[in-house]
Amino acid sequence: MEALALRDARASYGETAVLGPLTLTIRRGERVALVGRSGAGKSTLLSLLYNPARRDLALVPQDLGLVQTLSVFHNVYMGRLAEHGTAYNLANLIRPFRREVDAIRPLLARLGMADQLWSRAGELSGGQRQRVAVARALFQNAGVLLADEPVSALDGPLAVTVMEALTETYDTAVLGLHDIDLALRFAHRVVGIRDGGIALDEPAARLGKADLNDLY
Numbered sequence: 001m002e003a004l005a006l007r008d009a010r011a012s013y014g015e016t017a018v019l020g021p022l023t024l025t026i027r028r029g030e031r032v033a034l035v036g037r038s039g040a041g042k043s044t045l046l047s048l049l050y051n052p053a054r055r056d057l058a059l060v061p062q063d064l065g066l067v068q069t070l071s072v073f074h075n076v077y078m079g080r081l082a083e084h085g086t087a088y089n090l091a092n093l094i095r096p097f098r099r100e101v102d103a104i105r106p107l108l109a110r111l112g113m114a115d116q117l118w119s120r121a122g123e124l125s126g127g128q129r130q131r132v133a134v135a136r137a138l139f140q141n142a143g144v145l146l147a148d149e150p151v152s153a154l155d156g157p158l159a160v161t162v163m164e165a166l167t168e169t170y171d172t173a174v175l176g177l178h179d180i181d182l183a184l185r186f187a188h189r190v191v192g193i194r195d196g197g198i199a200l201d202e203p204a205a206r207l208g209k210a211d212l213n214d215l216y
């Protein structure tokens, strides 16, 4: 079954065409890695796939989209803001409900952030902020995940931990990834972007690192 689709999609910034025409279908249960060199068009492609009106779509944007003045807890809670009414959300902002804290704490612990639950997002390191945006997507637990370089600020073992958490929660996902090893390990399918078009589209199991060299 189709989860996301683009047909003859194009994108441009001002007069400059940067992507397409491009056709891409993501099926349910399929995790797709978008790879390609910097500027190839991965973020632009993810933005074409993103439809904010879809409640079953979680997004980890490259700029993370955190509210710097709010706590880690509150930023993660944002993942389910739309599930509750204004009164509940306001009350939880002022005095967090135990059940929400109990749901969010283990997600952060898994990402190595147990001690930062009440830190303000603005006082975290880049890698910590990236994990808050990941925790928000885990908490949202939507049907489909779009993530733009979700582990770019993390080192080896931590990047793997975060990828494991994301892929255990989301079996349908499109992940922009710089790291080829992670792409081959965690995706079912690899889509290579070059010059604003799809230059490669293969099952990950059929690919080795050398097959992706032409994209760079």
Ligand SMILES: Nc1ncnc2c1ncn2[C@@H]1O[C@H](COP(=O)(O)OP(=O)(O)OP(=O)(O)O)[C@@H](O)[C@H]1O
Residues within 6 Å of the ligand: 013, 018, 036, 037, 038, 039, 040, 041, 042, 043, 044, 045
């Ligand atoms: N806001 C913008 N205004 C003008 N051009 C843009 C803008 N955003 C992106 N571009 C251009 O569009 C092209 C594709 O950019 P995009 O960010 O999608 O690439 P990317 O593959 O995600 O790169 P990276 O891996 O560095 O994030 C690039 O040539 C870039 O310069």
